[in-house]
Amino acid sequence: MGAKTVRRAGTGRSPSGGARPSRPAWTTAARVTAAVFGAYGFAWGLAAFGAELGVLIGLAPAEAVTAASLLSLLILPMTALWAFAVPRAAIGWAVLGGGGIVMMAASRLIGIPLP
Amino acid sequence: MSDAWAMVTVFGLCGLAFAGLALTVGRHWGDLVDRRRDPPRRLVTRLRLAAALCLAAALSVAVRHQGVGFGLLLWTLALSVAALSVAAGITAMSRPDRTADPR
Amino acid sequence: MSTKKRTLISPALRAAMLWPHTWAGVTLGGLLMLIFFMGSLAVFADEIDRWMMPDTRIGAVGAPAPDAPFSLDRHVLPVVEQLAAGRGLRDWYAKLPDARRPAMALRVRTDGGVSGGMATADGRLLPPVGTLGATSFFYPLHYSLHLRAGFVGYWIVSFATVAMLAGLISGIIIHARIFKDFFTFRSWGQLRRSLLDLHNLTGVLVLPFHLMISFTGIVIILPMVLPAGVNALYDGDVQRFYDDALGNYSRPRSGTPAPLAPLDPMLAEAKRLWGGGEAAVVFVINAGDAASVVRLNRDTGDRLSLDVEPIFFDGVTGALLKHQRPGPVVATHRLLSGLHFAAFDHWPLRWLYFLFGLSGCALIGTGLLYWLEKRRVADTAVVGLGWRSVGALACGSITGLLIATLAMMAANRLLPADVPSRELVEAGLFFLAWIGSAIHAAIRTRRDPPWAAQCSAVAALAGACVGLNWLTTGEHPLRAIALGDWPVLGVDAVLALTAWTAWRVARRLSHRQSHRPGASALTMTEATDHV
Structure with a gap:
């Protein structure tokens, strides 16, 4: 689908009523990218950080990796939808992208050596 | 043979439960029973209770007969089958050419 | 509302x-x-x-008799040799016959490429099926x-x-x-x-x-599409993660030729370790090598979980190499996978x-x-x-x-x-x-x-x-x-x-x-x- 059809949905006879009467294309793009890449980055950060944290609290490495990954997958669709629900796209990007980067950095800092 | 009977029991109980629940929904009560009044409050409570009992009984049969894992999975899927069948039945019974009230 | x-x-x-x-x-x-x-x-x-x-229907290969003696050495190995056709054997696996597939399915990797085929339970190689079928296409x-x-x-x-x-x-x-x-x-x-x-x-x-x-x-396929945890703890080595999580075992080829020990005692030992249950797949990795490994997977027909309980034997001595049960979280992962696989x-x-x-x-x-x-x-x-x-x-x-x-x-x-x-x-x-x-x-x-x-x-x-x-x-x-x-x-x-x-x-x-x-x-x- 091209950007043309996307814009038509935003500016045309939008079923969303008065909630968001018209959206410029770049806001839509910001939300879509936040939902796709931001949410994935957040899930990535959580999976990495959670795995390190799991080992810190005494889980076996394979268990920690699996638990953190399952949890990340559980929240991934919800965070993706949340990127569309926040009042401003920028907040979505800040929380998802920022949160992802912070958690990735934290997991690097913990940096448990290979088992 | 007892395998087949357990299946019939699980699906039948789930179907009964959803049929009862469907009658507590105003639209279907109107189409199927009485268009002028809402379902009586006490009846709604009793139907819901009966439905809950049927679902619990179905779960217990499924778990007892199939074990916890298979029983739970079968029961969950049986819920969908039963609800879809009840919906299909309601559609067949409340077509406008039968109830003479195109809504 | x-x-x-x-x-x-x-x-x-x-x-x-x-x-x-x-x-x-x-x-x-x-x-x-x-x-x-x-x-x-x-x-x-x-x-x-x-x-x-x-050619693999019941009418063609006959129903598998549940009590007929089935031998990996007598029924599977000759078919593997036939498929290898004299080329140097590297790895092979055979999916053993069951109720839904009365023929066994084999895949053989040799120095001269990969070949596959199907054979009856008593070791008769069937003509090429000539189709990918549902398992390999749909x-x-x-x-x-x-x-x-x-x-x-x-x-x-x-x-x-x-x-x-x-x-x-x-x-x-x-x-x-x-x-x-x-x-x-x-x-x-x-x-x-x-x-x-x-x-x-x-x-x-x-x-x-x-x-x-x-x-x-x-x-x-979570470790493949969200490898963050594997990257953090296993340096991105998915193979090593799987070895650790699922109890897999792998070792490189040694280069020294050595004959394969009899497989049937390993099968019997595996069944004992599983506490009942049938074998579904047998793998031989590094075949004909001193570092050869035999892997047996359990049939999961009787359970929701996709835990195949792999058991690894040394291919030359027949000694048990690894039989590791997954931890609770990995077992949950196997259960979830099994729910999907059906x-x-x-x-x-x-x-x-x-x-x-x-x-x-x-x-x-x-x-x-x-x-x-x-x-x-x-x-x-x-x-x-x-x-x-x-x-x-x-x-x-x-x-x-x-x-x-x-x-x-x-x-x-x-x-x-x-x-x-x-x-x-x-x-x-x-x-x-x-x-x-x-x-x-x-x-x-x-x-x-x-x-x-x-x-x-x-x-x-x-x-x-x-x-x-x-x-x-x-x-x-x-x-x-x-x-x-x-x-x-x-x-x-x-x-x-x-x-x-x-x-x-x-x-x-x-x-x-x-x-x-x-x-x-x-x-x-x-x-x-x-x-």
């Missing part, structure tokens, strides 16, 4: 969810349709395989789209599946009157309303299955998985059709390029997919056995038929996609498949019953049902087209309910 509910899901949230729900559906609907449809077929992959590989299409390079297909499928999960959740949020409309399907009146009813019905009532199947689908031996559940998988197709299909109907009402005068594209996409992914699948099955019965690379010709015909019907849909979509014409094609092809199976194998329904060949009978029955339904839909569509243009897409979704 109580006030509490209203505060939980505000109208603003509902409105915000509509956009991603709609556009995720419109853009990824066709792909999701493919994934759900092929997944549904994969539930009966073994049965479709029997239909497509007549099923991989479901999870990898046959794009294996760099796992691109896995990534695309996972992305679409996350969108499916988001679509399910947002759909529940959007749906304002879940309980009032819980059982409501108004098949009469406005087509648009009927489509929405059906979309809601398949979405809400089958929600537990759809959530489960979408989530567990990604869970299976490898368990449970016929009612298998049929429910098949039907609910198709209900996923109905959910996606009605969503697409609803979008089309709604837009048609919105812009009465102009049917724009966007609308026509989505119309063609819907047609190509509903009837087009059926046409492609059936064309491949018909080709499977029509192509002579000696066609060079017969299996690739079959697969090529699948894609040709699909592209052909998509082009047909794109050209012929004006006020409506060409539903009637494509439904007629589906009916003709499905009917032809039943007839061709009879003509080319001589196995008509009565003979199948006499033989107790339920897989072939079942596939034939579903094909016949598809033909009958598609024919009725096509007739009704062409009949109605003169009276009410566009009033017939509903019956299309009924058609997708039957394969």
